[in-house]
Structure formats: C-alpha cells, structure tokens
Amino acid sequence: DQQVKQNSPSLSVQEGRISILNCDYTNSMFDYFLWYKKYPAEGPTFLISISSIKDKNEDGRFTVFLNKSAKHLSLHIVPSQPGDSAVYFCAARATGANSKLTFGKGITLSVRP
C-alpha cells in the first residue's frame, strides 16, 4: 500500500514558467514532509521541507504548500530553469518513526529552454 503518491510520472515546462509538482499521502500520522531532487547517477539532495504545523514554506525559487485536510502537498518552482530538470521525490515521516522517511515514486521534471 503506497502511503506517499506522486501520480504524475513526468512534467514538462518552459523555462521561466512555474513548475508545480504534486504529492498526496494517506497516513494521517505523517507530520513532516520533504522534497528531494535527484540527478541521474547521483544521490538525492534535500531541497525543502515543511512541518505539519505550517501550510507554506518558502526558500528562494522553491515553495512548498501543505493542505492537511486534503492530505496534499505541492512544490512550486518559480521561475523554472533548465538546471531544475531532474527527478523530484516527495517524502514523509510519521511521529515517532525514528526519522524513517517514506518516499513517493518520483516525478521527472523537464524544463525546456
């Protein structure tokens, strides 16, 4: 049973436009959410996170929104750049889970010049 779902496997956007990557979860015990970015043949790198007590967190071009009632979060990248082309993973952690992260399947973002 997949607890973190990234239902769209890929997204293509024009350089300079907004990229919106979506993530849904089913476990109501999740209280911390993270986004990771991964290039081919490299390990994932941490991008941005949000606690369940917030509904928005912003870091430069990246903003994560959390809608707890809908069990939905999204990552907005504005403006999108070609270097943002990568696989993006949504991850979540439950309270008291020894910091174990549960990941989604990932979304491949392509930013066209």
Added chain:
Amino acid sequence: DVKVTQSSRYLVKRTGEKVFLECVQDMDHENMFWYRQDPGLGLRLIYFSYDVKMKEKGDIPEGYSVSREKKERFSLILESASTNQTSMYLCASSLEGAGTEAFFGQGTRLTVV
C-alpha cells in the same frame, strides 16, 4: 557539510555471490538507512539503524542483512546475490528528532549477472 560516502559507484557481481556495500558518514548521525531505487518504484527502504548494533527492517528486507558495529558505518549485505537485486543502492543518514532531513550518499549501481 555532511558527507555520506558509499564505497563503490559501480559494482558487477555474479549470481550467488555474497556482496557487501559499505557506507560511512562523518557527522555523528544516530540514524542510517539503506534504500534501493528502481524505475517506476521510487525509493524503497531496505533496512535502517537508529543506534550502534540496532537495526530494523524496512519495506523490502528479504535477501538483505545489515551490520552497524560503529556509529559512522552501516553495511548492507546481499547474502546470495540474485539478478532481481540489480539496482541503485542509496545510503542515507540523519540526526534523531523532529524536523531533520536525511543526507544521501552518491549511490552504488549494482549489476548482478
């Protein structure tokens, strides 16, 4: 900066071999993890450890074991490698507690022939 180092970037092993994947972190993190990444399946947790000599099974532990004799080192062992264990293996570490992200190594691409 946190550094998580995996001993090999690429490995080719034969079916039935015993395989050791080594991971070392330099930031005194309590938690260490082993994930595998496969196309269309995202990152799946194999095993994790929250202290020396402590380990817990993740979502897909079958065919694997782990060892954590020192805080900085976490080893993944494939007891008898099979072709369905061909994958990208990712080690990560994190501090214990809320609001902490996991840091990943560069990954080991294992091919079992």
